[in-house]
Amino acid sequence: MSDRVVDFRSDTVTRPSDGMRRAMAESEVGDDVLGDDPTVRALEERMASLLGKEEAVYVPSGTMANLLGVLAQTSPGDEIILDRNCHIINYEAGGSAVVGGVQFYPLDSPDGFLPEDELEQAVRPANIHHPNTTLVTVENTHNRGGGRIYPIERLEAVSKFAAGRGLRLHMAGARLANAVVATGITFERYGALADSITICFSKGLGAPVGSILISDEETVEKARFWRKRLGGGMRQVGVIAAACLYALDNNVERLADDHALASRIGRIVGETPGIELVFPVDTNIVIFNIGGADAAEFVSKLADRGILALAIGPGRVRMVTHLDITDDDIDYFEEAFPGIAAG
Numbered sequence: 001m002s003d004r005v006v007d008f009r010s011d012t013v014t015r016p017s018d019g020m021r022r023a024m025a026e027s028e029v030g031d032d033v034l035g036d037d038p039t040v041r042a043l044e045e046r047m048a049s050l051l052g053k054e055e056a057v058y059v060p061s062g063t064m065a066n067l068l069g070v071l072a073q074t075s076p077g078d079e080i081i082l083d084r085n086c087h088i089i090n091y092e093a094g095g096s097a098v099v100g101g102v103q104f105y106p107l108d109s110p111d112g113f114l115p116e117d118e119l120e121q122a123v124r125p126a127n128i129h130h131p132n133t134t135l136v137t138v139e140n141t142h143n144r145g146g147g148r149i150y151p152i153e154r155l156e157a158v159s160k161f162a163a164g165r166g167l168r169l170h171m172a173g174a175r176l177a178n179a180v181v182a183t184g185i186t187f188e189r190y191g192a193l194a195d196s197i198t199i200c201f202s203k204g205l206g207a208p209v210g211s212i213l214i215s216d217e218e219t220v221e222k223a224r225f226w227r228k229r230l231g232g233g234m235r236q237v238g239v240i241a242a243a244c245l246y247a248l249d250n251n252v253e254r255l256a257d258d259h260a261l262a263s264r265i266g267r268i269v270g271e272t273p274g275i276e277l278v279f280p281v282d283t284n285i286v287i288f289n290i291g292g293a294d295a296a297e298f299v300s301k302l303a304d305r306g307i308l309a310l311a312i313g314p315g316r317v318r319m320v321t322h323l324d325i326t327d328d329d330i331d332y333f334e335e336a337f338p339g340i341a342a343g
């Protein structure tokens, strides 16, 4: 085992900085279930305004934010259209099905962007045999799609389609800030394309906990009810919401640094014989195939050199850059990786 450890498993591994901890310690708090926490209110109002929406509700996790987005905009037995590789289908423990009683209509898409030409046939015609199609979801940036940014004109097409068919559109935007920084497209412009948006503060933004669901007043009111019902009503949580406000002030623009480092990793793995970069590196995620090798074994060989990555499928590995990764860490990776890949 190496004495140096560089953790590329996820952008969730960052620890709150001294400045963030100070902001947390100094936060004003109240009972948020009673609507009394000024720091939580400030965060909710700021996010609603940033996305050009009426309201927002602060929740413990991105999983809960997406779940509330589904629950507030569907009824049991409804069907929702999503891409097969999305986070909601793959990594949220089936919550929408268990709690919301909805079923999924997954569309195949290697990069995670919905195939526009299949949307029309995915909407069930009104008929007593069919479930009601009520919601479409998009993921931006796309996690299993290698952190790719949903192309704006394709988002516009999906948004127009959903509106035309009377369907709601939810944007799972755990890493929407990465897309904003990489493209220069504003939060507000993205917000205008969806009825509801989820954003996580615990990913690249570097907060220890917290996500938010942003939408119209009626949807957020329903989401608040569901948050309480699921046991997610929290009390003096200004202490953690303060970390999110701090992240908005200090950690958004710097996501560009994470993207530059991920792009270096992409170049290094792309130039390594036997390794195939699966997606262009748009933001802070790098996904590559390792030929016939076993991903768990490959990841364990990387770990022996202190390089932590995730095996995310047979022969497929993911690395993510974040606040605690430096240029020097990538130099170290560049030196070690070709030898490890060569076996």
Ligand SMILES: *Cc1c(COP(=O)(O)O)cnc(C)c1O
Residues within 6 Å of the ligand: 060, 061, 062, 063, 064, 066, 087, 088, 139, 141, 142, 143, 172, 174, 175, 200, 202, 203, 211
């Ligand atoms: C991380 C993530 C979430 C939510 O994750 P939590 O760990 O529950 O906060 C949702 N969607 C995407 C795309 C994610 O990457």
